[in-house]
Amino acid sequence: MDDPVLLTGASGRVGQAILSHLADEFEWRLLDREPIPEDRRYGVPESASIVADVTDDEAVADAVGGCGAVIHLAGDPRPNAPWDSVLTNNIDGTQTVYQAAVDAGVEKVAYASSNHAVGAYEAEERTPEMYRTDDEFRLDGTELPRPSNLYGVSKATGETLGRYYHDEHDLSVVCVRIGNLTKGHPPREYERGQAMWLSHPDCAHLFDRCVKAEYDYEIVYGISDNDRKYYSIERAKEVLGYEPRDNSAEYTFEGELREDAEHPEE
Template sequence: MTIKAHQRLLLTGAAGGLGQALRERLKANCEVLRLSDRVDFGPAAADEEIMLADLADAQAVDAMVQGVQAIVHLGGVSVEGPFGPILQANILGLYNLYEAARLHGVMRVVFASSNHVTGFYRQCDTIDASAPPRPDSLYGVSKAFGEDLSRFYFDRYGIETACVRIGSSFPEPKDRRMLATWLSFDDLHRLITACLTTPVLGHSIVFGMSDNAVTWWDNNQARHIGYVPQDSSDVFRDAVYARTSAPDLSDPVAQFQGGGFVVAGPFAF
């Protein structure tokens, strides 16, 4: 049973794909779910609040954070692209979020980091949270910055953060790479719930993946969070193999964990 550990929980990036997947699920975690994005995504339902905010607007972010007890931060640019928008949303925007959290006494954040923080490790490597970042993109660099920023706010101000390096969260794996990186929507919710309810979170890095037989990531340093995935990409393996061809091992997309992100761009500012 999911515990309603917080009276008011903020979900940013609520209009995005994962935000939509979590909107109903996260209502089990709180009495009131505050939803935010930069674009209008319709009216609030029962037990919801909606506050639109551009993450680069410090005043709007301050108002968005006021009155909440915890934050699930999915907002920002979620793909590789020009640095300007990434800078505004993922770097300045995250600073604005943590400053607002500090000012309003919000002491727990679940930060949607990304597997692209470590995308330049090879697919034959197995890494854990102690492995140095090797971003595969400007997007990955922005998430590495976010992990460092959240560490600073923990060390200086005691704001606990789970940096969830989300793999590939879709209804099912789309290709062979996702057999290793897949995270079901239900397991994503289980992971966020564990981050919100573990007694002592500290500053933690946890890889967001389901119970996949093939994996490049080891969550041995996140056992204190208590995340136990219940889904697996294995049930999709035969179908994925049937519709995809064997990888070209000379292709960087097949060599590195970041997949297509390692060759994306360049982009204009």
């Protein structure tokens, strides 16, 4: 990708996972509602940082102009966020980004969706068995959304907006239903968290593939290649070329890397 890549919400958890591994991979534009400290830009120059809200049509249009791709992360990330916040920040803001991308002739948008868009599939009769290695239940991205909270509703709406902008304007869109992103090791003694764990290196690699791969409209799951899993990552592998390297099973319940693990801890 020779053209710049716009990263919205660059100072957030997912943005930091991406930048900490890919700061030198692209020419970045970083958008956040607050100034991004130097230590959170990972060498990206301050001149590439834009302080703006994603609901500001003019500011987003300026930020998107000339970009080849957008990774859209910005929004209210709280699972218990109230409706007025998710409506403004997550739904209106996402529509603003999609529209600006179309107007600017951007090729593709990678949209950060969430496991909360399908959280209601975790019905009581399925848990905790569905989090275990011998259970075959899988969500693969073809199922309808079943949000578990209003935040999840906003993320499912962002997926639907992406479908509209692909069908109506031929924008390439990939929606990544992000699992449980943690740095270093998976959650200790937490079956669900281990089943949906996404390491920082795998997160960065997945969004790198979202920028570089060719696709039309896709919904994929963003987790590492865990032995425990109830999300399928086969579509991400097939369409994007995603090759996750981490596995929550390589860690003990105390959070230590097992001696026989394939990859050193980062």
